[in-house]
Amino acid sequence: MSSREKLTFYRHINPDRSIGGLVQDTAYVDDSCIISQGCVVYDNAVIEGKVVLWGWVEVYGNARIWGKARLGCTSKVFGNAKIYGNASIEDSVQVFDDAEVCGRSKVRDIALIHGNAKVCGDVVIRGFTALTDGLHNEGTIECNKMGERQ
Numbered sequence: 001m002s003s004r005e006k007l008t009f010y011r012h013i014n015p016d017r018s019i020g021g022l023v024q025d026t027a028y029v030d031d032s033c034i035i036s037q038g039c040v041v042y043d044n045a046v047i048e049g050k051v052v053l054w055g056w057v058e059v060y061g062n063a064r065i066w067g068k069a070r071l072g073c074t075s076k077v078f079g080n081a082k083i084y085g086n087a088s089i090e091d092s093v094q095v096f097d098d099a100e101v102c103g104r105s106k107v108r109d110i111a112l113i114h115g116n117a118k119v120c121g122d123v124v125i126r127g128f129t130a131l132t133d134g135l136h137n138e139g140t141i142e143c144n145k146m147g148e149r150q
Helices: none
Strands: 009-013 019-024 110-113 124-131 140-143
Touching: none
Parallel strands: 110 124, 124 140
Antiparallel strands: 009 019
């Protein structure tokens, strides 16, 4: 992009008619989504369904979010990441590369879900956690400040 090209954003209108977050004209956000004013969706990101974004969430790249997923605080979803189902992501979580978070998974605190990691089912992830590969579909994964599993 040249320095003369301008990026175009608009404010999402939430289902209750309140003013929502910023959406770049190259991204797509379904009318049924609720997005707080501090959130930004850009690049080629797509958000569909009854998704809720609150706080200062950023969704960008080719990320896809659908279903009844909830994302909050300063979380970021980017690359080719997918969040769907009833997944819940809060705090300073980042989901990127080709990672997926789905089902009723809950990811909290400072977690990095990336590479080909798939977090699905009834999983709870807390603490300073990094998941790069594999399917994680049950139990609780909790790490201390050094990233060591508890």
